[in-house]
Amino acid sequence: MNDIRRTILWVVFGFALVMLWDQWQVYNGRKATFFPSPAPAATASAPASAPGSAGLTPLPTTAPVGAAAVPGMAASGAPASALPRERIEVKTDVMQLVFDTEGGSVIKSEFLKYPEQGQPNLPQVLLDDSAQRVYMAQSGLIGGPFPNHKTPMKFSGERQLADGANELVLRFESADTGGVRLVKTYTLKRGSYAMDVKHEVVNASGAAVSPQLYLQLVRDGNKPPGESSFYSTFTGPAFYTDAKKYQKIEFKDIENNKADFVKSSPDGYVAMVQHYFASAWLPSGGLVHENFARKVDTNLYSAGMITTVGELAPGTSKAVESRLFIGPQEEKMLEGLYPGLELVKDYGWLTILSKPLYWLLDKLHGVIGNWGWAIVALVFLLKIAFYWLNAKAYSSMAKMKAINPKIMEMRERLKDKPQQMQQEMMRIYREEKVNPMGGCLPIMIQIPVFIALYWVLLSSVEMRGAPWILWIQDLSAKDPYYILPVIMTLSTMLQTALNPQPPDPLQAKMMWFMPLIFSVMFFLFPAGLVLYWITNNLLSIAQQWVINTRMGVPPQFNLPKFRS
Numbered sequence: 036m037n038d039i040r041r042t043i044l045w046v047v048f049g050f051a052l053v054m055l056w057d058q059w060q061v062y063n064g065r066k067a068t069f070f071p072s073p074a075p076a077a078t079a080s081a082p083a084s085a086p087g088s089a090g091l092t093p094l095p096t097t098a099p100v101g102a103a104a105v106p107g108m109a110a111s112g113a114p115a116s117a118l119p120r121e122r123i124e125v126k127t128d129v130m131q132l133v134f135d136t137e138g139g140s141v142i143k144s145e146f147l148k149y150p151e152q153g154q155p156n157l158p159q160v161l162l163d164d165s166a167q168r169v170y171m172a173q174s175g176l177i178g179g180p181f182p183n184h185k186t187p188m189k190f191s192g193e194r195q196l197a198d199g200a201n202e203l204v205l206r207f208e209s210a211d212t213g214g215v216r217l218v219k220t221y222t223l224k225r226g227s228y229a230m231d232v233k234h235e236v237v238n239a240s241g242a243a244v245s246p247q248l249y250l251q252l253v254r255d256g257n258k259p260p261g262e263s264s265f266y267s268t269f270t271g272p273a274f275y276t277d278a279k280k281y282q283k284i285e286f287k288d289i290e291n292n293k294a295d296f297v298k299s300s301p302d303g304y305v306a307m308v309q310h311y312f313a314s315a316w317l318p319s320g321g322l323v324h325e326n327f328a329r330k331v332d333t334n335l336y337s338a339g340m341i342t343t344v345g346e347l348a349p350g351t352s353k354a355v356e357s358r359l360f361i362g363p364q365e366e367k368m369l370e371g372l373y374p375g376l377e378l379v380k381d382y383g384w385l386t387i388l389s390k391p392l393y394w395l396l397d398k399l400h401g402v403i404g405n406w407g408w409a410i411v412a413l414v415f416l417l418k419i420a421f422y423w424l425n426a427k428a429y430s431s432m433a434k435m436k437a438i439n440p441k442i443m444e445m446r447e448r449l450k451d452k453p454q455q456m457q458q459e460m461m462r463i464y465r466e467e468k469v470n471p472m473g474g475c476l477p478i479m480i481q482i483p484v485f486i487a488l489y490w491v492l493l494s495s496v497e498m499r500g501a502p503w504i505l506w507i508q509d510l511s512a513k514d515p516y517y518i519l520p521v522i523m524t525l526s527t528m529l530q531t532a533l534n535p536q537p538p539d540p541l542q543a544k545m546m547w548f549m550p551l552i553f554s555v556m557f558f559l560f561p562a563g564l565v566l567y568w569i570t571n572n573l574l575s576i577a578q579q580w581v582i583n584t585r586m587g588v589p590p591q592f593n594l595p596k597f598r599s
Contacts, residue, residue, distance in 0.1 A: 118187040118210070127196040127203060127223050130362070131158070138184030139207030139219040141172040144361045146228075146312075150500060152512065161312045162361060169335060170254045170307070172314060172359055174234065176246040177341070180213035188219070201225045214240025215347075221359075228362025229317070229372050235354045238347035245346045248355050250316040251339025252307040253331060256286040259309045268310040268493065269381050272328050272338030276303035281378040283308070289328050289336050299325050305338050306360075306379050311496040311511075313379040316340065317358040317372070363496040366393060380494050388487035389494075396491060406510055407503025410492065410563060414570040417484065418578070485571070492563045503566065510563035517558055519565040524554035526572035530579070 122142070123134040133143035145158040152159075162170045175183030182188075188207040196203045205221040216239050222231040238244050258270050272284045274296045288294040297303070301323045306315035316339065318324060324340040331337050344353055360372060369377040382389035395416070400409040441463060449456040492498060498510040506516055514520060528551075557565050 118189060120187065121190065123190050123194065123205070125194050125203065125205060125223070127227075128225055129228060132162075132223075132361075134190070134205065134207070134221075135164075136188050136190050136207065138173060138175060138186055139188045139190075140174070140184050141359070141361065144314075146363065149363055149496070152499070152509075155500070159312070162314065167260075168255065168257075170252075170314075172252055172316070172361065174219065174232070174248065174250045176215065176217055176236065176344075177249055178245060178247045179215070181215045181244075181246050182209035182212045182217035186210075186212055186217070188217075196223065196225060211239045213244075214238065214242070215244055215246060228368070229358050229360040232357050232359050233354050234357070235352055236344050236347065237352040238349055241349050243346050243348050246344050247341050248344050249339055249341045250305070250318070250357060251327075251337045252305065252314055252316065253335065253337045254307050256334045256336055270309040271307070272336070273306045273308050273379060274303060274326050274328075274338075275306070275375040275378060276300040277374075281375065281381075283381070284328050284338065286336055289338075290330050294328050296326060296328065298327075299323070302374075304373060304376065305340050306376075307338065308379050308381065310494075311499060312363055313360070314362075315360045315373075315376060315379065317360060317376070318342065319356045322355070322357075363499075364494070365496060367397070380496075382487065382490045382494060385483060385487040385490060388484060389491050392484075392488050393491045393495065396495075397497075400497075405503065406498055406501040407507065407563070407566060410510075410567050411570050413488070414567055415574065417488070418571070418574045421484075422578070488567065489564060492567055493561070498561070498563045501563075503562070507562050507566075510566070511561045513559055514562045514565065519562055519569060520554060520557040520560075523557050523565050523569045523572065524551065526569055526576065527554070530572055530576055 118136070121136045123136065125132045125134065129147055131145040131147065132141055134140065135142045141162055142164040143160065144162040145160050147158050149159040151157040160168075162172065164171055173184035175181075175186065177183065186209045188209045190205070190207055192205040193203055201224060203223040205223070207219040207221075209217045216237040218233075218235040218237065220231075220233040220235070222233075224230070234248055236246055236248070252272070254272075256271075269283055271286050272289075274282045274284070276282075276297045278300065279297050282296045284294045284296055301321055303326075304315050304317045305326060306313050318340065322342055324342040326338075326340050328336070328338040342355065344355060347353060358373070360376070362368075364380040366377050366380050369380065378386075392413070396409055396413050399412045399416075400406055403409050403412060442460065445459050445463065446456060449459060492510075500508075501510045502508045503510055506518070507514065557568065
């Protein structure tokens, strides 16, 4: 039994070392040694043409594919390009947006209540069209030489939410193109990161037309700037439908034509997700649409949906309603916007545990008013919930510590007879009623809960810029003075010293090296995660100390012996 346990520990420890070294290589800008990934290509400055997907009318990127080019003449006979191209800056109480009159697209977004990481005076930028980032929300018509996101449009409306006003309405209108006029109306609301978008299609020709409307998000394949390789989160498109729920799509799967998602649905949304923030097109209920994800250009991808507007007789029009969300992943806000939208805050496979943990953390924050102390309180409550499991584990450890001298004496006496040593060890365990795995199993049961809490703290945008005490002014950033990681390392070493020393000398040495090795990662982790781990360590030490004392096994420090 002891050999099996030792083998398992060595396998876990060896794999951890491999992963740690691999991520350390990436963190230092080198190619990963064991798990290399393709280096991202240079960011393209603008989308290029993309081929149509099977069963769908080819979708325009910079120009309609399968049509001639962006139409050059308006109905009046004047060139459409005569409309001046402008960047329209619009401001509400929570964000500032930039629209392009070419297509009426959203090409930049800034969040006034969320500063850039490490730059408190600069608002967080999500959508952007610059040399460093391409990320835009676009829409238009296909199925003919109709207005699309490259068509010049005329803007009308106010550019700032007025004091006392609750809405800001923006209107972008194209000239007649292919006999069709497209009017986009954005309605921005006070305090909201979601805007109502109405696409009104007017048939100004003398014949019936059947255009299709596309809504797409275009983004380069780069990770958000400043994201650590040690806790990399998902970046890329995601689709949601009632049939298959939340489906994340890797950029590399799009490039390799291996993306798997629901292609047609009467419900759901398309989103572009990254750490803390997301954008999403939210169609109105019952709007049947085709989903697509494709590579647009070098390191540039689009994901979106296409819906049929329907046949329009000459002189008639039809409006298609939808919403466009561009904002932070505030879970309560997302739940109220659209079914399943809260899933863009990705907890991975432990969502079933993470969601109730976030709910409890949010309730604690509502009472305490500080996210740091809410983390401490949450870990304390979890420790109470798992008290009896921990008590069982520490009781088993205390028994192991009590018989450790007998085990060590036996190992020394039978060191040349390994088979007899194993038999004698099992006899001692039976007589003393000690289960050598008794200290591990209760702790193993709790691991999924603490991993789920890890993802809650890592994914919650509420931690961004949230202070705790003194020098910790941002729980989502690493400790600027590395005080918390040092405390975490010392507490882990203290916990190791209180545990029974493994009979195997080499294993005992490894158990002392592990806290030092893993402390490297914690020096790079957000302060909120380190705080949670410190709290867990200190409460574990206190409980272990109390249980050992009650069992008549005085707590003692088993210091490392590095000489054989």
